[in-house]
Amino acid sequence: MDQPDRRQSADGPAGGAPLRRRGKALEAAIFEAALDQLTSGGFARMTMEGVAGAAQTGKAALYRRWASKADLVMDALVAAMPPPTGIPDLGSAEAELRHVVQGYIVVLNSRLGAAVRTLMGELDHERAEFFKGFLHERVVEPTAAGILGILRRGEARGDVRKGAAVSTVADVMPAMLLYRAKFCGGVCDEEFGEELLGQVLLPMVRP
Amino acid sequence: MDQPDRRQSADGPAGGAPLRRRGKALEAAIFEAALDQLTSGGFARMTMEGVAGAAQTGKAALYRRWASKADLVMDALVAAMPPPTGIPDLGSAEAELRHVVQGYIVVLNSRLGAAVRTLMGELDHERAEFFKGFLHERVVEPTAAGILGILRRGEARGDVRKGAAVSTVADVMPAMLLYRAKFCGGVCDEEFGEELLGQVLLPMVRP
């Protein structure tokens, strides 16, 4: 149904070519533009005009697909999210926690992560209701579930203290990373991940 | 114009009270109204008209005092904040941490706490720059410093593990409370404080 031969190829971003995409190709460009705008300026500064302009299309194409700005943002995030991946048994809680922490940090520093962070930090009362369930279900919940799995496995294995496999403990990692990202200049590199692991997570769960 | 009976023309529950305040009294009423609006509807829904109306005054009185909505909010928060109180030596790190956690929870559930939480969760890119320094200096920094003091004292006393007196560890408590308040329905009661203490903070710092 779609020809790989696209006229937009490479001879100039704004070369004046007609560039009329349809269906999935256009939708992908719109998502791209929406994530860019969301990442760089936040939800408030992202405008439908801006997205349409950056995607080289018009607002009508947007409103034919989504009823509102919020709907567009949600779909753009969903489309960019990889399916949650299970954590394999790596033999020790330390290795598994390290795996999750470093993976989380990578995601947090990706463009998707920046968009999600921006969005989370910018929800007024009405948007909050709209996005909170989504964020909880797609971001918070899977993370906590994964860590809880690690803790249970470690409890059975013996390298996690008995009784530590509870949601309060599982929440520490995401809470720390988001707190850091939000209030301390956003420096969430691998080094911080190691410190978090060594100073907080491992001491907290050791038997 | 010859009839002096224009005291209060509308639904005023004030009922013939001294409707025309000045100076400090008026300012206090404005702060009150601003905090109310901020708490109930968030920063976006708080409007200058709304604050003026709730304070039974006009916008002119607001703009004579503050250059913008953001300035008003900041002053209202500063005026409502109690001076930071030092943590006394209670003999054990557990007692001192419990003291801080429960104190933090009380503040978080007060009207001031609700206003601060709302504000933190709703900062678009331009406001963020404006408020971030303020929040860090007045909220995040003092809290971390207080906990760091507890950790150092405990380290010297021997009931806190060596090397735990670092900011990453000190940040765990506020990070957890804010994460909870923001993403998990806002249930931050004393019971949760005890669980946080027993499952996270004490295991993390025990020698």
Next chain:
DNA sequence: CCGATAGTGAACGCAACCGTCTTTTAGGGT
């Protein structure tokens, strides 16, 4: 080759709300 479908681009209406300004009135200093 042709008609249906969908994208383009721009104009418009509309609502919210900021910040200014004006008019009338009350308090309080002197």
Next chain:
DNA sequence: ACCCTAAAAGACGGTTGCGTTCACTATCGG
């Protein structure tokens, strides 16, 4: 008592950006 300043109340203009609509045109299926 008098006058000056500040307050109350609201009208006003300006900006922003959402969401709609319209005329036109490229692309695709048949």
